[in-house]
Amino acid sequence: MVDILVRGGILVTMDPNRRVIKQGSVAIDGDRIVAVGEEIGEKADKVIDARGKAILPGLINGHTHLAMALLRGYADDMPLDKWLSEKIWPMEKMMRPRDCYVGSLLGSLEMIKSGTTCFADNYFHMDQVARAVKKAGLRGVLSYGMIDRGNRQKMKEEIRIGRSFVKSFQGKAQGRILTMFGPHAPYTCSTECLLKVKELAKRFGVGIHIHVAESREEVKLTVENYGKRPVEYLDSIGFLGPEVLAAHCVWLTEKEIEMLRTKEVKPVHNPASNLKMGSGIAPVPEMLSAGIPVALGTDGAASNNSLDMFKEMKLAALLGKVRKLDPTTMPAMKALEMATINGATALGLSNEIGSVEVGKRADLITVDLKRSHLTPMYDVVSHLVYSANGGDVDTVIVDGKILMEGGKVLTLDEEKVLELAQRTSDDLVSRAGGNK
Amino acid sequence: MVDILVRGGILVTMDPNRRVIKQGSVAIDGDRIVAVGEEIGEKADKVIDARGKAILPGLINGHTHLAMALLRGYADDMPLDKWLSEKIWPMEKMMRPRDCYVGSLLGSLEMIKSGTTCFADNYFHMDQVARAVKKAGLRGVLSYGMIDRGNRQKMKEEIRIGRSFVKSFQGKAQGRILTMFGPHAPYTCSTECLLKVKELAKRFGVGIHIHVAESREEVKLTVENYGKRPVEYLDSIGFLGPEVLAAHCVWLTEKEIEMLRTKEVKPVHNPASNLKMGSGIAPVPEMLSAGIPVALGTDGAASNNSLDMFKEMKLAALLGKVRKLDPTTMPAMKALEMATINGATALGLSNEIGSVEVGKRADLITVDLKRSHLTPMYDVVSHLVYSANGGDVDTVIVDGKILMEGGKVLTLDEEKVLELAQRTSDDLVSRAGGNK
DSSP: OEEEEEEEEEEEOOSTTOOEEEEEEEEEETTEEEEEESOOOOOEEEEEEOTTEEEEEOEEEEEEOGGGGGGTTSSOSSOHHHIIIIIIHHHHHHOOHHHHHHHHHHHHHHHHHTTEEEEEEEESSHHHHHHHHHHHTOEEEEEEEEOOTTOHHHHHHHHHHHHHHHHHHTTTTTTTEEEEEEEOOTTTSOHHHHHHHHHHHHHHTOEEEEEESOSHHHHHHHHHHHSSOHHHHHHHTTOOOTTEEEEEOOSOOHHHHHHHHHTTOEEEEOHHHHHHTTOOOOOHHHHHHTTOOOEEOOOOGGGTSOOOHHHHHHHHHHHHHHHHTOTTSSOHHHHHHHHTHHHHHHTTOTTTSSSOOTTSBOOEEEEEOOSGGGOSOSOHHHIIIIIOOGGGEEEEEETTEEEEETTEESSSOHHHHHHHHHHHHHHHHHHTTOOO | OEEEEEEEEEEEOOSTTOOEEEEEEEEEETTEEEEEESOOOOOEEEEEEOTTEEEEEOEEEEEEOGGGGGGTTSSOSSOHHHIIIIIIHHHHHHOOHHHHHHHHHHHHHHHHHTTEEEEEEEESSHHHHHHHHHHHTOEEEEEEEEOOTTOHHHHHHHHHHHHHHHHHHTTTTTTTEEEEEEEOOTTTSOHHHHHHHHHHHHHHTOEEEEEESOSHHHHHHHHHHHSSOHHHHHHHTTOOOTTEEEEEOOSOOHHHHHHHHHTTOEEEEOHHHHHHTTOOOOOHHHHHHTTOOOEEOOOOGGGTSOOOHHHHHHHHHHHHHHHHTOTTSSOHHHHHHHHTHHHHHHTTOTTTSSSOOTTSBOOEEEEEOOSGGGOSOSOHHHIIIIIOOGGGEEEEEETTEEEEETTEESSSOHHHHHHHHHHHHHHHHHHHTOOO
């Protein structure tokens, strides 16, 4: 007798053989997957009928700022510096802990509804993000975003907050919350700050979540300040390593790609945000060819403006092709890998999540295939990447707990969260003195 | 007393002032919009409550091959020549009239569900496409796709079929079906064929739907054959004109953009297909800056693999920005214009559709905004372009007739169409001797 049996769907395992089982079932006991296959004899307390559905690992959003869901659509189509200084920063300055909580609830709701089960976050008031993650039932790898801009006093304060967060929250929510250190970027953090973080991450056995080489301006700044490009600079100070989650990585030379590879850095591609901010198209096919397991992220909802990883998978596949002007580049499976097993690898969780395999944690989703845009069925992976939307997700399970079934979220009151988010946004705008 | 009153939504009119009315209503009598505004006193036979929803013009898909919905996901990630010769053409050769009918029903269902009310199509067995359009209640501008490859006999036959289709179907389905001539492309049709089409289009008072400058290979071929690039060549033979709907237009010189502008050609941007086929990124910001009202299309579902115009709007906005590495390029409103009023202009229907204005045909949709990914509300146009999916569409009205209400399609039996499409695809695959 197991707890849950998900039965009779097209099972996209993402196991090392990338096995797809036409009529597959998954048995879950406690927080683990205990059986996977065509015929599972197990009886279960709860049976989920997955006929006409795909079963796949929960999607992993490798880089976001969850609470920014509250700022979705507040300002778009502006030059980056103006967007930040006139719109985003004034709002963020006014964001109280509760605003971050509500924004994170809203973002959690959107992630559950669109099939994301785990995400890597970098923001502030992270205790509030953790609170929302705990309530929503998601898995999160959270980091406090530090910026010192060369101010030593600020650095100490930032490190204090970041360390305190790691100490207090690592392993919380029955292990669903993990932590990292989150120095913002090589151009906003001092060398001393980065080296201190490197040391602390080692001491606490956690990763480091950082933005790297996002824009040409950043490259220019780093070259001006250090005589080196961002990845070169990080390599020269001994910062790079397998524990480094490097968001964006848009502007890389071949030499820098080689540095990322040899140091086993984990790049996270954020295609929609990179386009929307006018940053550029990251060399993802080049990194994948080099053997780097690039992960995939949405970035924050203010610069996307969506947390839907299905959209991101399609965009990643399409951009890889156009970058090379070659339709064979970045086949659908590569995009699905980025959003599942590569995401798990990037977060140091490849033994725990990212595929539907016996012994792994039960983080999985089903996608309803009985939709006009998913008909007829030739190749389920093609449909998941090129044709599906987050809205096609039917059921979401994290750590063996059902967060959504038949499109109905069980851990959050959807209507209440939407009302609360709108009210909180109205209040925030009036406090910031902004106009909607 | 009017027939329908759509009441109390955020009304995005797309009128010449791009007016957005926070609490707007639309009165419909017969097939026309008879009142638009904040307070409409009209009583109506049928009231549609649009509170919490956006009301906007139905989206216009400027270039597709509707019946190819049946081939969605049949083959992906292949070099274009191999994809065509080994996969798509063998299947198309086996496609009987009924297959095109079923594919078009499937595509119609997907378009209704994702808020597209009008589309421009280019394919074969076009009487069957017309039949599906009539049944679904959509508006379509249909053309038979001609290819002669310099064979005079073939040319005569193709022209005969194309002309017969225009003669028989122009204005059918209470005017919802319009026609064009559909010479495939400058590299697959002889000069004689193109000139004959030009003459016939003039005689019948209809447009011409053609693929232009889609890939670098096409440019190379045209230069080899005619010593000119595609648009230069079409200009030199006197083919260009305001009635020409030119799909793709990816590879253009400044001089060619100027030719398109002075001849008032109507380019249709197909961003997802252009990326997926590895064709390139079209110079849309450049064309728009030149004052060309570029429209937007999905292309066929085999090369996208979706007919969702919301996805296409987002992609068009994002690609415009990255092309210029400038986030101010292609603001959200520009993308929405491409999918509405520019589409209407491209199809010669700017007086009839493309905006919610008194006197225009009642082609409009509502989008449910009570979704986590559309919360909070700052700017409805931002949400429609950057955050919404086709799945958020609630109600669809074409020519004053309700095709979908509350997500339920009224003109087609959704379940039956899905079953029929799968059966038809299974049968087609077995006839084509292919493996799924």
